[in-house]
Amino acid sequence: MMIDHPLLGPRDSAEFTYLGDARLIERPSPDAEDAATAFYDYAYLRDNPAGWHRELWFHEAGDRSWLVVTRNTMTHEIAKVELAADVAREKGRST
Amino acid sequence: MRYSGLKVIREAVTGHKGWRPAWRDPEPADYYDLVIVGGGGHGLATAHYLAKEFGQARVAVIEKGWIGGGNVGRNTTIIRSNYLLDGNEPFYEMSLKLWEGLEQDLNYNAMVSQRGILNLIHSDNQRDAFIRRGNAMILNGADADMLSTQDIKKRYPFLNTQDARFPIKGGLAQHRGGTVRHDAVAWGYARSADSRGVDIIQNCEVTGFRIANGVCTGVETTRGFIGAGKVGCAVAGNSSRLMRLANMRLPIESHVLQAFVSEGLKPVLPGVITFGAGHFYCSQSDKGGLVFGGDIDGYNSYAQRGNLPVVEDVCEGAMAIFPMLGRARLLRMWGGIMDMSMDGSPIIDKTHIDGLYFNGGWCYGGFKATPASGFAFAHLLATDRPHETATAYRFDRFEQGRMIDEKGMGNQPNLH
Numbered sequence: 001m002m003i004d005h006p007l008l009g010p011r012d013s014a015e016f017t018y019l020g021d022a023r024l025i026e027r028p029s030p031d032a033e034d035a036a037t038a039f040y041d042y043a044y045l046r047d048n049p050a051g052w053h054r055e056l057w058f059h060e061a062g063d064r065s066w067l068v069v070t071r072n073t074m075t076h077e078i079a080k081v082e083l084a085a086d087v088a089r090e091k092g093r094s095t
Numbered sequence: 096m097r098y099s100g101l102k103v104i105r106e107a108v109t110g111h112k113g114w115r116p117a118w119r120d121p122e123p124a125d126y127y128d129l130v131i132v133g134g135g136g137h138g139l140a141t142a143h144y145l146a147k148e149f150g151q152a153r154v155a156v157i158e159k160g161w162i163g164g165g166n167v168g169r170n171t172t173i174i175r176s177n178y179l180l181d182g183n184e185p186f187y188e189m190s191l192k193l194w195e196g197l198e199q200d201l202n203y204n205a206m207v208s209q210r211g212i213l214n215l216i217h218s219d220n221q222r223d224a225f226i227r228r229g230n231a232m233i234l235n236g237a238d239a240d241m242l243s244t245q246d247i248k249k250r251y252p253f254l255n256t257q258d259a260r261f262p263i264k265g266g267l268a269q270h271r272g273g274t275v276r277h278d279a280v281a282w283g284y285a286r287s288a289d290s291r292g293v294d295i296i297q298n299c300e301v302t303g304f305r306i307a308n309g310v311c312t313g314v315e316t317t318r319g320f321i322g323a324g325k326v327g328c329a330v331a332g333n334s335s336r337l338m339r340l341a342n343m344r345l346p347i348e349s350h351v352l353q354a355f356v357s358e359g360l361k362p363v364l365p366g367v368i369t370f371g372a373g374h375f376y377c378s379q380s381d382k383g384g385l386v387f388g389g390d391i392d393g394y395n396s397y398a399q400r401g402n403l404p405v406v407e408d409v410c411e412g413a414m415a416i417f418p419m420l421g422r423a424r425l426l427r428m429w430g431g432i433m434d435m436s437m438d439g440s441p442i443i444d445k446t447h448i449d450g451l452y453f454n455g456g457w458c459y460g461g462f463k464a465t466p467a468s469g470f471a472f473a474h475l476l477a478t479d480r481p482h483e484t485a486t487a488y489r490f491d492r493f494e495q496g497r498m499i500d501e502k503g504m505g506n507q508p509n510l511h
Contacts, residue, residue, distance in 0.1 A: 001402050012404075013402070013404070014404040018393050018394040018509055020348065020395075020507075020508070020509065021348075021395075040493065040494045041344075043437075043493075043506050044346040044437045044493040044494075044506055045344040045345065045346055046335070046344065046345070046346070046347065046348050047335070047339075047344060048335035048336075048345070048347060048348050048349055048395065049335075050333075050335075050336050050349070050397040053395055055394065055395065071394075073349070073395045073396050073397045073398065074397050074398055075398060076396070076398055076402070
C-alpha cells in the first residue's frame with residue numbers, strides 16, 4: 001500500500017504507524033459539562049465503517065508528520081492524503 | 096442420524112450411499128423465541144447450548160452466506176487457556192473443558208487434538224511474567240508447566256537455543272492445549288442444533304432490526320421479516336456494521352489478521368509453538384502443512400486480504416525460530432476480519448435495547464473461545480443473567496474503568 005504524502009510524494013505504508021480514526025484530532029474539552037461522557041465516546045467508541053474511512057497515520061520512518069488519510073477499508077484504495085496539521089487548523093485549532 | 100464406527104464401516108462397504116444431509120434447509124418461520132444472527136462458530140455453539148442445556152426449541156440461526164464461512168473457516172485452529180487476568184482465565188478454562196468433551200457432546204469427530212502449546216521464553220523478565228501467568232492458570236484450575244531449556248531441547252531438538260539474539264531460556268507449556276479441526280466445529284454444532292429443532296437459515300442477510308419504544312421485536316432480512324422474542328448478535332468481524340443498524344456505536348475496530356500454511360511436510364512439529372520475542376505461532380496440521388501466523392496488519396480493514404509488509408514480518412519471525420521453514424513452500428495465505436476491542440477482551444452482554452443481545456469483540460482469539468462463548472451467550476439469552484465465567488464481559492467496563500487489558504496496551508485496538 002502506497003501513501004501519497006502531500007510534501008514527500010508516494011511513500012510505502014510500512015514507513016508509517018497507524019493510530020486510528022481521524023476523529024481523534026477532535027479532543028473534547030475537559031471543562032465541558034458532559035466531559036466524562038464525551039471522553040468515553042472519544043477514547044473508546046468508533047464508527048468503524050466498511051468503506052471510506054478517515055484515519056491518522058504517523059510518518060515515523062520519514063518526516064515524522066501526522067497525516068489524515070482517506071482510505072477505503074474494503075479495497076485499501078486511498079482517495080486523499082492531508083497533513084493532520086492542516087485539518088486541525090481548518091477546524092479552528094492553532095496546531 | 097447418529098454416527099458410529101459400525102455406520103462408517105457399513106457405508107464404506109456399500110459405496111457411501113446412505114449418508115444424508117447433516118442439517119435441514121428450512122424456510123424461515125414468522126416467529127422464533129430466539130434468533131441468533133451469525134452462523135459461525137459462536138452463533139452455532141450458542142444455538143446448540145440453547146437447545147441442549149437450556150431447553151429452548153424455537154430457535155433460528157440466520158447466516159448471510161453459508162454457515163462456517165466466516166472466521167471459524169479462516170483461523171489457525173489453536174485452543175488454549177493460558178490467560179492471566181481473573182476476568183479471562185476462568186472463562187477460557189471452561190472453554191478448554193468444553194473442548195475436551197466436545198466430540199462426545201456432539202457425536203461428531205472434531206479432531207480435538209491436545210498436542211500441547213509451548214510459549215518460548217527469551218529473557219529473564221519474560222520468564223518472570225510467564226511464571227506469574229502459569230500460577231494464575233493453576234489457581235484457576237488450568238494446567239501449566241514451566242519447561243527448562245533442556246526439556247525443550249528433548250522435545251524440539253531442531254530449535255536453536257543458543258541464538259545470540261533470541262536465546263531460548265525455557266518455556267511455559269500447557270499440555271492440554273492443542274488444535275481442533277475448525278470446519279468440523281461449525282458442522283458439528285450445526286448438526287447437533289438442527290437435530291434438536293433449531294432452524295439454520297443460510298443465505299439470509301439481516302438488513303435491519305425492528306425496534307419500537309426501545310424493544311427489539313425481530314429482524315428484517317433479505318428473506319422477509321422474522322419476528323423474535325430475543326435477538327442475539329454473534330457476527331464478530333462485522334459487529335460494527337450489524338449493530339450500526341440498531342444505531343449503536345461499539346468500542347471495536349475491524350482489522351485483518353493473516354494466516355499461512357506451508358506445503359505438506361512429514362511430521363516435524365508435535366505441538367503448537369509460540370515465539371514470544373517476535374509474534375509468531377505455528378502448528379502442524381494432520382495433513383502435514385505448517386499452519387502459522389503473527390500480528391494483525393494494524394489498520395482498519397474489511398478486505399479479508401492482507402498486505403505484504405506483514406507477510407514479511409511473519410516470515411521473519413518464522414525464520415528466526417525455524418530456519419528450516421525457509422526451505423518449505425508457502426502453499427496458501429488468507430486474511431480474516433476481527434473485531435479488535437479497545438482492551439483486547441470480548442463483550443457478551445445485553446444492549447440498552449430490550450430483547451437485543453451482543454456477543455463480539457473477540458479480537459483474534461475467538462476460535463478457542465467458541466464453546467464457552469456459545470455456552471455463556473446461551474446462558475445470557477435464556478436467563479437474562481451473565482454466566483458466572485463471563486460476568487466481566489460487559490459493555491460498561493470501558494466507561495467504568497474496569498477494562499480487562501490482558502496485554503497492558505490501553506485503549507489501542509491495533510496493538511492488542
